Amino acid sequence: MGLGIWYEQRILPHLIHYACGTGSIMKQRALLIPEAEGLVLEVGLGTGHNLPFYRPDRVKRIHAVDPALAMHALAEKQARQISIPVEMVPLAMERIDADSAQFDTVVCTFTLCSIADVEAALQEMRRVLRPEGHLLFCEHGLAPTESVQRWQRRLNPVWKPLAGGCHLDRDIPGLLKRAGFRIEDMHSGYVRGPRPMTWVYRGRAVPG
Numbered sequence: 140m141g142l143g144i145w146y147e148q149r150i151l152p153h154l155i156h157y158a159c160g161t162g163s164i165m166k167q168r169a170l171l172i173p174e175a176e177g178l179v180l181e182v183g184l185g186t187g188h189n190l191p192f193y194r195p196d197r198v199k200r201i202h203a204v205d206p207a208l209a210m211h212a213l214a215e216k217q218a219r220q221i222s223i224p225v226e227m228v229p230l231a232m233e234r235i236d237a238d239s240a241q242f243d244t245v246v247c248t249f250t251l252c253s254i255a256d257v258e259a260a261l262q263e264m265r266r267v268l269r270p271e272g273h274l275l276f277c278e279h280g281l282a283p284t285e286s287v288q289r290w291q292r293r294l295n296p297v298w299k300p301l302a303g304g305c306h307l308d309r310d311i312p313g314l315l316k317r318a319g320f321r322i323e324d325m326h327s328g329y330v331r332g333p334r335p336m337t338w339v340y341r342g343r344a345v346p347g
């Protein structure tokens with residue numbers, strides 16, 4: 140096993156589990172995920188940090204896609220702790236094999252930063268979401284101040300290979316709008332941690 144593969148399979152899942160599980164990030168999840176309802180598609184399940192926040196009285200089933208098999212073992216542990224059925228599919232969102240307009244809610248948290256073809260993935264999210272459904276998002280991205288943006292651009296080339304392809308400076312509201320979503324509600328601000336990594340957009344969007 141090469142060093143890169145060893146890092147991605149053995150180390151990265153634990154680093155992501157830790158970084159995505161800090162108190163201030165879990166608070167964002169607690170504010171967002173209980174809004175999910177019906178048949179849910181979770182994009183980039185990761186190690187399953189959102190799973191405890193879904194309400195069993197509102198959510199029928201969770202279909203979760205994530206191409207990184209190394210994450211699935213940790214996510215399975217979380218899935219076993221909840222009463223909602225979770226189906227884990229080892230596919231990239233861009234390659235999802237799902238009918239159009241079938242999900243009531245699409246959930247995407249801290250994932251748009253890492254998707255290689257983020258535009259194509261967002262188009263697919265819009266396609267599989269029912270016209271009256273919701274996209275719930277919580278993503279870090281482009282900070283509002285020029286000085287932090289400069290650091291985000293400087294750090295990107297070093298950060299990306301270490302953090303599973305994560306881009307620090309993606310314009311999340313711009314990407315959503317260009318993919319045909321209308322943002323109904325959005326909160327943004329810094330959570331705890333270094334500023335280039337912690338400007339967070341949390342909200343709800345609908346197919347426009």
Ligand SMILES: C[S@@+](CC[C@H](N)C(=O)[O-])C[C@H]1O[C@@H](n2cnc3c(N)ncnc32)[C@H](O)[C@@H]1O
Nearest residue numbers: 159183184185205207231232248249250253254
């Ligand atoms: C930083 S982790 C976040 C995990 C989880 N969403 C959370 O909130 O803790 C990013 C996740 O996106 C997944 N990912 C990367 N590219 C993807 C793609 N094309 N489609 C779906 N998931 C993808 C990664 O494998 C990783 O599990």
